[in-house]
Amino acid sequence: MLEVEDIHxxxxxxxxxxxxxxxxxxxxxxxxxxPNGAGKSTTLAAIAGGVxxxxxxxxxxxxxxxxxxxxxxxxxxxxxxxxxxxxFATLSVEENLRIGAYQRRDRARVESDLERALELFPRxxxxxxxxxxxxxxxxxxxxxxxxAMMTRPRLMMIDEPSLGLAPKIVDQxxxxxxxxxxQEGVTLLINEQSSERVLEFADRIYVLRSGSVRLxxxxxxxxxxxxxxxxxxxxxxxxxxxxxxxxxx
Amino acid sequence: MxxxxxxxxxxxxxxxxxxxxxxxIGLMFGVLRLINFAHGDLITVGAYALIVPAADATARMFIGxxxxxxxxxxxxxxxxxxxxxxxxxxFRHLRRASAPTLMIASFAAGYIIENGILVVxxxxxxxxxxxxxxxxxxxxxxxxxxxxxxxxxGVTVLLMAALTWFLKRTRYGVQMRAAAEDFAxxxxxxxxxxxxxxxxxxxxxxxxxxxxxxxxxxxxxxxFTLGVPLMLFGLIATVIGGMGSLLGAVVGGLAVGFVxxxxxxxxxxxxxxxxxxxxxAIVILILLLRPSGLIPTKALxxxx
Numbered sequence: 274m275l276e277v278e279d280i281h282x283x284x285x286x287x288x289x290x291x292x293x294x295x296x297x298x299x300x301x302x303x304x305x306x307x308p309n310g311a312g313k314s315t316t317l318a319a320i321a322g323g324v325x326x327x328x329x330x331x332x333x334x335x336x337x338x339x340x341x342x343x344x345x346x347x348x349x350x351x352x353x354x355x356x357x358x359x360x361f362a363t364l365s366v367e368e369n370l371r372i373g374a375y376q377r378r379d380r381a382r383v384e385s386d387l388e389r390a391l392e393l394f395p396r397x398x399x400x401x402x403x404x405x406x407x408x409x410x411x412x413x414x415x416x417x418x419x420x421a422m423m424t425r426p427r428l429m430m431i432d433e434p435s436l437g438l439a440p441k442i443v444d445q446x447x448x449x450x451x452x453x454x455x456q457e458g459v460t461l462l463i464n465e466q467s468s469e470r471v472l473e474f475a476d477r478i479y480v481l482r483s484g485s486v487r488l489x490x491x492x493x494x495x496x497x498x499x500x501x502x503x504x505x506x507x508x509x510x511x512x513x514x515x516x517x518x519x520x521x522x
Numbered sequence: 523m524x525x526x527x528x529x530x531x532x533x534x535x536x537x538x539x540x541x542x543x544x545x546x547i548g549l550m551f552g553v554l555r556l557i558n559f560a561h562g563d564l565i566t567v568g569a570y571a572l573i574v575p576a577a578d579a580t581a582r583m584f585i586g587x588x589x590x591x592x593x594x595x596x597x598x599x600x601x602x603x604x605x606x607x608x609x610x611x612x613f614r615h616l617r618r619a620s621a622p623t624l625m626i627a628s629f630a631a632g633y634i635i636e637n638g639i640l641v642v643x644x645x646x647x648x649x650x651x652x653x654x655x656x657x658x659x660x661x662x663x664x665x666x667x668x669x670x671x672x673x674x675x676g677v678t679v680l681l682m683a684a685l686t687w688f689l690k691r692t693r694y695g696v697q698m699r700a701a702a703e704d705f706a707x708x709x710x711x712x713x714x715x716x717x718x719x720x721x722x723x724x725x726x727x728x729x730x731x732x733x734x735x736x737x738x739x740x741x742x743x744x745x746f747t748l749g750v751p752l753m754l755f756g757l758i759a760t761v762i763g764g765m766g767s768l769l770g771a772v773v774g775g776l777a778v779g780f781v782x783x784x785x786x787x788x789x790x791x792x793x794x795x796x797x798x799x800x801x802x803a804i805v806i807l808i809l810l811l812r813p814s815g816l817i818p819t820k821a822l823x824x825x826x
Contacts, residue, residue: 321710343709352710359707361700368696375693376712424712 274299274460275320275351275428280329282315289315290326291484297428302454302461304471304492307481308505313464314356316481317430320462321353322346333428348376352426356433356464358413360420362406366397369405369416373423383423390419393449411442418446422453430462435470443470468501480504524664529787535671537779538678539737541772543756544763545685546729548771551760552702553722556624560608560632561730562753564601568734569744570639571600572652577644581744586652598731604635605727606720614716639746647745652738674736681732682772685725689768694721702766755782762808764815773816778805 275297282290290312297303305313318324320331322343331338338346343353361369370390374383391398394415400408405416414434421429434450435443451474454461465471471478472492480488480501488495488504495501502508543561550558572586572593585596608631616627656670689695701708701718709715730749737752738744755778756771763774781804785797793800808816 323706323710342715343706344712344714347710347712355707355710359704361703361707363703364696364699368700371693372696372700372708372713373711375697420711 274301274334275462276330276332277316277320278330278332280316280319280326280331282312282319282324282326284315289324289484290319292329293481293484293486294329295479295486295489297460297462300454300458300460301476302463302474303477303479304475305462305464305479305481306466306468306471306501306505307464307487308466310483311481312484313481314432315484317353317432317462317464318355320346320430321351323353323355344376347424347426350425350427352421352424352429354417354421354429354431354434356436358410358417360405360408360413360416363404365402366405366408366416367401369420370397370423373420374425377425382425386423386425390422393452394419411438411445414438414442414446415449418449422459426459428460428462430464432464433466434463435465435467447474468498468505472496472498482507525787527665528667529783531665531667531671531675532787533780533783534776535674535779536783537776538674539733539740539752539775540755540759540779541775542678542681542729542733542736543752544759544771544775545682545768546726546733547753547756548760548763548766548768549722549726549729552766552768553698553705554613554624554719555621556613556628557621557757558726559625559628559753559757560635561628561726561756562747562749562751563632563635564605564727564730565734565737565749565752566639566746567604567635568597568601568731569738569748570643571597572738573643573648573650573744575642577642579644579646579648581648581650583650586650594732594735597735598728601731601734602724602727605723605730609720609723613719617715636746643744643746645746647743649742650738650744651742652735656739670736670739674740677732677736681729685768688725694718698722758802758805762805762812762815764817764819766819767815767817770815770817770819777808777816 277293277295279292279294280290281292293312293316305316307313315324319326320338322338322341322345325340333349333351336349370387374386377383396412397416397419405413408416418431434446438446447470450461453459472495475492478490478492478495478501479486482505488500543565547558547561550556572583573581574584585593588596612627612631613624616624656673657668659666659668660672689699697708697713698718698721701713705715733752734749756775759774759778760771762777763770763772778801782797782801785800786794789797789800
């Protein structure tokens, strides 16, 4: 469904991505892991059209996304929830949700989608007419996920959904994501810094470090965490990785 | 008391004009972070659209001779066309440029428009008499109010109501507000950047066109820099109102109009010629007390 082939991105003279390749298949849940500055956010932004790779190709259902503007990519069914929540703070919660659906033509289904989003997060229903800036951090995260769902994406990319949220809220967010995935078969590509949660439900995992893919594999094969740890911290020989495992438990 | 009411209506009418100019500037700043110095020249274009393009000393009416609804539509169309053209030829190529670059580009656009007018219409100021009926005064109780002032206030209120309705109640308005707040995110959610920016230019053009009609029927004089003072006071109004806040632009416009009318009325005779110096001194005072304007944009702080 999504194929990213050897993309390179620079910010000024600093190389952010040095040849990332990855793929996501229909109705998969794929996670990108990696420390801060590994290039996870840049990878998602490049797919969504926010930054332009100077080399490489991105294809979605065999159509090229490379160099297309973000609004076009969104209309093709790829939706990005960027890091840091980005609600439209002065718009009401309802306006935030509806703006996600403006590009759609099936107006009748928009209403039922809105209803479903509110069933999933009843907190949002209570605050429909309030400015979204007044919501708590967790509520804002739920809102941006619902807003992205309102575009009816076929591929939804979420950048660190758990960042800065209490563990209980993170559970709720993931529960909602998995539920939507189960109900609608939406394909998910999720960035996370920690592998803890991800290993439970991801199909496949990529580990990024310094702008390159250091490890890729099926989540079930990586469950012990050794290989992930070593790719994450950049230990190349086995002794280092086992000592890291010893210290990190 | 009557004298004060009379002055108040003067202030409201002047403030309305400034508010119209400020809204046009504030809208462009909100959506594009562009401080559009060419806005004044769009107002000039609107005024010149009324007459036949020729360098003759006397002005002959062109769009100005059409029936009222057609005339308003015609002037709006011309100004909107110029506004969109400035985006197409200039600003569209500077989407990733910094705010100062955009501002300087808008200076250039304004300069080109002014010189274009000089070439086509000549440098001599021309007199036109638009809507002479509006010069007559209406008596409301003991008040003598020029109709034009009432029309100016009424039209401004109407336009502000229409703009508010558009921004709050239509999907394009909601998209514009979203883009003004976080353009990158708006695009990720499918808002078409060039469409929203084009819309902002068009609305700003309509506001400029209406401002030019009201202004020219007050002053009756065409000159190639006629819109510049309006732009300047409009800009000051957006700054003291709070950059990026449309309500702030209106409040700022009314405030500048109020201060300047009241100073005109109540300053001692000998100081009146320095009125603008007093206006600007008060502007500086307001900015010292409230650096982010009377109505700051980031009134809503996320509760995290």
